[in-house]
Each structure stands twice: as C-alpha cells, then as structure tokens.
C-alpha cells in the first residue's frame with residue numbers, strides 16, 4: 001500500500017532512550033508471527049448479508065476448506081474478532097467451539113491426521129470492530145469497504161491472519177439493490193430479488209489471495225470501464241460526485257498493466273477494479289481490487305507537480321503505478337513473513353519509479369530516487385534497523401522507509417550492478433517461481449544469482465540483514481609519473497559496504513571513470529591522470545549513500 005502513517009513518535013522516543021542506556025540488541029525479543037503450523041486454508045466461501053443502511057452484517061457464513069499439516073490435530077485455532085458466532089460445522093456436523101481473545105477454537109470430534117481435508121462452516125452476525133469499514137462516503141452515502149492490512153481481516157472473516165496463508169476466495173454479497181458491490185475476482189453472477197429490494201453478487205478469485213488482500217466494497221458508486229486496449233477489463237468505483245475525475249485520474253492504469261506485463265510477466269488476474277473509499281492508506285493493493293484513499297481526488301485538477309504524460313498530479317501517477325505493481329509483487333508473489341515486507345513495498349516503490357522513468361523520462365526518475373534516498377536517510381537518523389526486521393512488534397511500524405524507499409534502492413543498486421538484462425531476467429524468474437505463492441529475501445537472491453552468475457551473499461548480508469548505508473569520502477594524491485592515487489574511505493560507524501563504486505575523475509582535459517572495489521573501509525587506486533579538478537563518487541547515482549568532504 002501507499003503509506004500515510006509514520007512510526008509513532010513514542011516508539012522513536014523509546015528507541016532514543018534505549019540508545020542512551022546502551023546496547024539495545026538484548027532488549028528486543030524476536031517478533032512472534034502467526035505462521036502456518038497445524039493447518040492451512042485452501043479456499044474461502046464468504047457469504048455476507050448487509051442491512052439496509054450498511055451498518056451491520058445481518059448474517060454471515062464463511063466456509064473454509066483447510067488441510068492439516070501434521071497428525072493429531074484436535075483444535076483448529078481460527079483468528080476471529082468479536083462478532084458472536086452462532087454455529088460451527090465441521091464437515092457439515094455441528095462442532096464445539098469457543099471464542100476468546102480474537103480466536104475461534106473449533107474442537108474436532110476426533111483428532112485429524114496429516115494432510116486431512118476438512119470443511120468448516122462458521123455462521124455469525126453483527127458489526128465488525130475493524131477490517132470491514134462501515135462508514136459514509138464523501139457524498140454522505142453509506143459504504144462498506146474492506147481495509148485489512150496488516151492483520152485486521154479476521155474481524156469479519158474467520159481465517160489464519162498471516163500473509164502466507166493464501167487461499168482462493170468466493171464472495172457472495174447481498175445488499176440493498178440501490179448499491180453496487182465489487183470484490184476480488186471475476187463476477188460470476190448478480191441476481192436481483194425484487195420482493196425484498198436486494199441484490200446478490202457473486203465474485204470468485206481462483207488464485208490464492210493473502211488474507212489482507214481479501215476485500216469487498218459496497219456503496220453508491222459512479223462506475224465505468226476504462227477505454228483502451230488492455231489485457232483485462234479495468235473498471236472504477238468512486239463516489240458519485242467524483243465520477244467526472246475517474247477516467248483521467250486512472251488513465252495510467254492500463255499503461256501500467258502493459259508496462260509491468262512487459263517487464264515481468266502477464267498481469268496475474270482476470271480483472272482490475274479501482275475503488276475510491278474507506279482505506280486508512282494512500283492506496284491498498286487488494287488483489288485485483290485496489291482501494292484508494294478518500295482523499296485520492298483532492299486538488300486533482302490544481303495540484304502542482306503534474307505528469308507531462310497524463311496531465312494529472314505526479315503523486316496520482318505514482319500511487320496508481322505503485323498499487324498496480326503490487327498485483328505482481330505482494331499480491332501474486334507474497335512476502336513469506338513480515339520481515340520480508342520489502343519484497344512487496346520495495347518492489348512497488350521501485351516499479352512505480354520504473355513507470356515514471358518510462359513515461360516522464362530519466363530526470364524525473366532520478367528525482368524520484370533522490371527523494372526516496374532523502375526519506376530513508378532522514379529515517380535512518382532516528383532509527384537504525386535492518387530491512388529484514390524481525391524485532392519490530394507493531395506491524396504498522398513496518399510501514400517505514402526501510403521497507404519502501406531503501407527496499408526500492410536495493411533493487412536499483414542490484415540493477416546497476418548486474419545490468420538491465422541480468423537484473424530483469426532474475427526478476428522474471430523470481431516471479432515465475434513464486435507467483436501465486438510466497439517468497440523470502442533468499443529466494444530473490446537465488447534468482448538474481450542464477451540470472452547473473454554473481455555471488456550476492458555479501459550484498460544481501462550487508463543491505464538486507466544489517467542496518468545503515470555507506471558514507472563515502474574521497475581524496476587524491478599525486479603519485480608521480482603522471483598518475484594520481486585516489487582514496488575512497490567509508491566513514492559510517494558500522495562495517496564496510498563492498499559493492500563496486502564508480503568514481504569520475506575530472507581534469508582540465510576531460511573526464512575518466514574508474515571502478516573502485518572496496519575490500520574494507522579504505523580503498524585506493526592509482527590511475528594515469530593529470531591533477532584532477534574534482535573527483536565525483538557514483539556519478540550515475542546507482543548507490544544509496546551519503547558523501548562527506
């Protein structure tokens with residue numbers, strides 16, 4: 001998603017206080033994630049019925065197909081919020097259950113063995129505390145929109161609320177017939193029931209979707225389908241009064257689908273719906289059913305910093321491209337754990353940049369990457385942590401510049417080191433191997449190593465699993481015989497970054513470039529050169545760095 005929330009000042013204060021107290025490493029325990037253990041879901045059938053004003057679910061039934069992963073499973077421990085459950089069936093037979101602490105424990109009549117398939121049917125009703133946001137839109141009309149990141153979907157769908165627990169999903173949504181409903185997947189049917197003035201929509205997504213990407217949106221929308229040659233239909237659902245902006249604001253959508261299809265692989269799903277409504281993020285990338293912030297159209301016609309190609313705010317082009325890039329990275333290939341979140345957010349950040357590079361030109365792309373570097377460097381002054389963060393407890397605090405901006409820069413550096421051909425070949429094979437599934441940072445490393453023939457272990461160790469960035473300082477000496485010795489120092493407090501760095505030597509007679517290959521924090525190279533007027537580090541801006549005099 002596009003973040004609009006920064007980590008809490010309280011957390012930053014605590015970190016600063018701990019730094020003053022001394023070493024922090026022993027003070028933080030490893031975050032415990034809700035990983036798949038005894039069982040995993042394979043399919044969800046979610047049927048929900050709304051009341052007339054979209055203020056509650058008058059009834060809801062979720063059928064979950066699961067498979068056990070070990071023997072002697074006695075309890076299926078679903079995550080579920082506080083709506084009261086009226087019944088649970090296991091393979092159509094009533095089962096005992098208990099609700100406690102956002103859990104729904106279902107007792108099995110007899111212990112399940114490994115690889116046993118079970119069907120659970122859970123019936124409930126009420127007003128979800130979170131996850132399915134029941135509110136009013138800009139025009140004062142009721143809406144119901146899922147907004148689940150990171151682990152809020154269990155407030156309205158019983159599940160295993162972790163990104164790795166992916167499953168196909170069918171939504172059956174019944175709402176008053178003057179509303180429109182949309183959900184993940186392809187619409188299978190819509191049936192009006194004139195006697196009760198309701199309609200029932202059925203949407204089915206056959207590809208596995210992470211819990212946080214399962215969504216329905218119900219409201220009184222201005223809707224339409226974007227014109228243009230697209231591999232899949234692209235439609236929009238926005239507040240009635242903002243319908244006039246939709247086609248223009250979403251005009252980057254089809255070009256983004258085509259750009260990423262060419263760079264990576266065909267678009268993973270059969271449709272794309274673009275919704276404006278209740279999300280707490282700038283945009284939320286739910287599989288093929290993206291929800292953008294209610295502020296999406298604010299200052300749409302007047303905001304400065306406009307896209308030359310689309311004549312819309314650059315920020316709109318950025319968020320459109322970012323959420324669409326997530327359809328490949330985050331939605332189809334999902335982070336295995338929250339520590340791998342950069343595989344979602346760093347990719348969406350970088351691929352949005354690649355879209356800008358293509359449409360707005362290399363200068364705009366450079367400016368975008370500089371802005372990203374600045375955000376990360378500011379953040380890093382307050383908090384030093386690796387991208388692969390196994391400690392941060394609050395998942396919302398992971399929406400930080402390590403996962404977004406620094407993650408994007410890691411991809412940019414890899415592209416610079418490996419060259420476009422090997423880099424994109426590696427990205428394509430990574431995607432092919434892990435689409436409709438999950439991936440780790442090590443999976444990405446393996447794919448890029450195979451495509452490039454390079455050993456990237458030390459690069460990943462330094463950039464993904466450790467904190468910080470290089471702080472470079474250069475100097476030169478006359479080495480006699482028409483040569484100079486250039487020294488590259490790394491002055492950051494922690495260990496060296498060993499990737500090659502290009503240095504440009506500028507003399508009266510012209511420029512020459514040399515590649516320095518650090519083995520430690522100080523590297524020298526002797527070059528035939530007249531005394532330089534300037535020595536520039538990384539002239540193509542391919543390394544995330546600071547430079548000091």
Ligand SMILES: [Zn+2]
Nearest residue numbers: 001002345348
């Ligand atoms: Zn994102």
